[in-house]
Amino acid sequence: MTDKKTIVDYYRARATEYEQIYYRDVPERRQEIADHFIFVEKLAADKTVLELACGSGYWTQAAAKNAREVIATDIAPEMIKEAKTKKYNSPVTFINCDIYDLPFKSALFDLIIIGFWFSHEPKQNYSKFFEIIERPLKADGQIWLIDNNPPAEGTKSDFLHTDQAGNNFKSRRLNDGREFSILKNYFNQNELHDIFSKPFRVSRLTYDKYYWSLLLDRK
Ligand SMILES: C[S@@+](CC[C@H](N)C(=O)[O-])C[C@H]1O[C@@H](n2cnc3c(N)ncnc32)[C@H](O)[C@@H]1O
Numbered sequence: 001m002t003d004k005k006t007i008v009d010y011y012r013a014r015a016t017e018y019e020q021i022y023y024r025d026v027p028e029r030r031q032e033i034a035d036h037f038i039f040v041e042k043l044a045a046d047k048t049v050l051e052l053a054c055g056s057g058y059w060t061q062a063a064a065k066n067a068r069e070v071i072a073t074d075i076a077p078e079m080i081k082e083a084k085t086k087k088y089n090s091p092v093t094f095i096n097c098d099i100y101d102l103p104f105k106s107a108l109f110d111l112i113i114i115g116f117w118f119s120h121e122p123k124q125n126y127s128k129f130f131e132i133i134e135r136p137l138k139a140d141g142q143i144w145l146i147d148n149n150p151p152a153e154g155t156k157s158d159f160l161h162t163d164q165a166g167n168n169f170k171s172r173r174l175n176d177g178r179e180f181s182i183l184k185n186y187f188n189q190n191e192l193h194d195i196f197s198k199p200f201r202v203s204r205l206t207y208d209k210y211y212w213s214l215l216l217d218r219k
Contacts, residue, residue, distance in 0.1 A: 015078035057083030
């Protein structure tokens, strides 16, 4: 079962400790993130940006460095509270909403960014998800996604099971010991290309040790 409530509960509970993922002390890994951060700073320059599942605002800060405006959305009020503690270079508006029920008209944004969400998206939902992320995008707009490869999660094996649709579930434990079963899928480079080149034109695909990223154009 792909339990949407579990993942929301997990991230609501994890909000104050979430950003630790960005500061683990592996220089190569931090360099990959730093390179992506600079890429997003440049990509978002002078654009109207929508961020989906913005979390604590890590990529919001990158986009807001040079953007005209950023609208950053997340379902977890606790994440938005964390994100609001940061300083942003451009105007940022936070909206507490569900990625599956976005309050936007079509064709509003030049760029949509989505950090570390696709790995949680159930495989059986992909076509619906692609429609959702494409609708708010202008005709010449782009979508940027980043997500992790297994080494980004350390060496601990926390695999639980695979469901009928092929989604993998992992055990995730918070600092206070609470444990959650979380849908988390990984992809090789060819899989990513196959999945995304059907609904979009793949403008750029990076696949490094720790992270993959995609820049997509509308077809
Ligand atoms: C892995 S975190 C990514 C946060 C941020 N994008 C980043 O890259 O640091 C996933 C985020 O998705 C949010 N989320 C979970 N379910 C959601 C939903 N149905 N709609 C919108 N956001 C959701 C969580 O609250 C969490 O902030």
